[in-house]
Amino acid sequence: MRKDRNSYSDQGWELLKVNDYDRLKEFDCGNVDLNDFFRNDALAHKTELLCETYLVREATVKDEFPVALISLCNDAVRHENVWWWLSLHATKKYPSYPAVKIARFGVGSRFQRRNIGTHVINMIKKLFLTDNRTGCRLVTVDAYNDPEVLDFYLKNEFQFFSDKDKSKRQRSLFFDLKRLQI
Amino acid sequence: MALPIQPTPILRGKAGRRFEKKIKKDLNRPTTLVDTPRLEEARKLVRKHGEKRQE
Numbered sequence: 001m002r003k004d005r006n007s008y009s010d011q012g013w014e015l016l017k018v019n020d021y022d023r024l025k026e027f028d029c030g031n032v033d034l035n036d037f038f039r040n041d042a043l044a045h046k047t048e049l050l051c052e053t054y055l056v057r058e059a060t061v062k063d064e065f066p067v068a069l070i071s072l073c074n075d076a077v078r079h080e081n082v083w084w085w086l087s088l089h090a091t092k093k094y095p096s097y098p099a100v101k102i103a104r105f106g107v108g109s110r111f112q113r114r115n116i117g118t119h120v121i122n123m124i125k126k127l128f129l130t131d132n133r134t135g136c137r138l139v140t141v142d143a144y145n146d147p148e149v150l151d152f153y154l155k156n157e158f159q160f161f162s163d164k165d166k167s168k169r170q171r172s173l174f175f176d177l178k179r180l181q182i
Numbered sequence: 183m184a185l186p187i188q189p190t191p192i193l194r195g196k197a198g199r200r201f202e203k204k205i206k207k208d209l210n211r212p213t214t215l216v217d218t219p220r221l222e223e224a225r226k227l228v229r230k231h232g233e234k235r236q237e
Binding site: 037078 | 201217
């Protein structure tokens, strides 16, 4: 049951917008870059209205330590097909899809490999499919180009945009919310 | 400083057409939420950790 616009709850797990960024200093997901982002950059991203960071907690635990953290921002997937306008009248195609981007996502080291990550992704999918203020068709993510990380997103039904970023440090993936049946 | 948030690629030409086709085709391949059989184990662990922090 959702409590307000800044939180979402599912099966006793809560997604809460972070207000106290000092609490993120203790967060450790075992990845130096992710830790650095949450500890040092997340607040600046919020201040600049670029990203909002949410903490995940178990609802019955009094102490609000972050079990996982996820930063989200608005996104759009542009597909510049020169022929798109020809079919505009027939099927109302658009040259871009509105999306939400998972800018950063990490689960606390001591809680990893117990499906918390998948549950959070499920929550994000549900939230943006059923309770979104604006249109949102895709969930996108720029994931570290690491087999374990990519495997996680592929297991969660994300797909690569293309192979062009195969050798880059981060790879872009997407999930089409329209495919989801809940 | 952490890596910047990468821009989502703009899919031009062939890549754009391929993406559009994929999106359309995959609508015939509906999906459900992914199972989380170990979530109860996670809950116990988090609660235990919470108790420890309270001590």
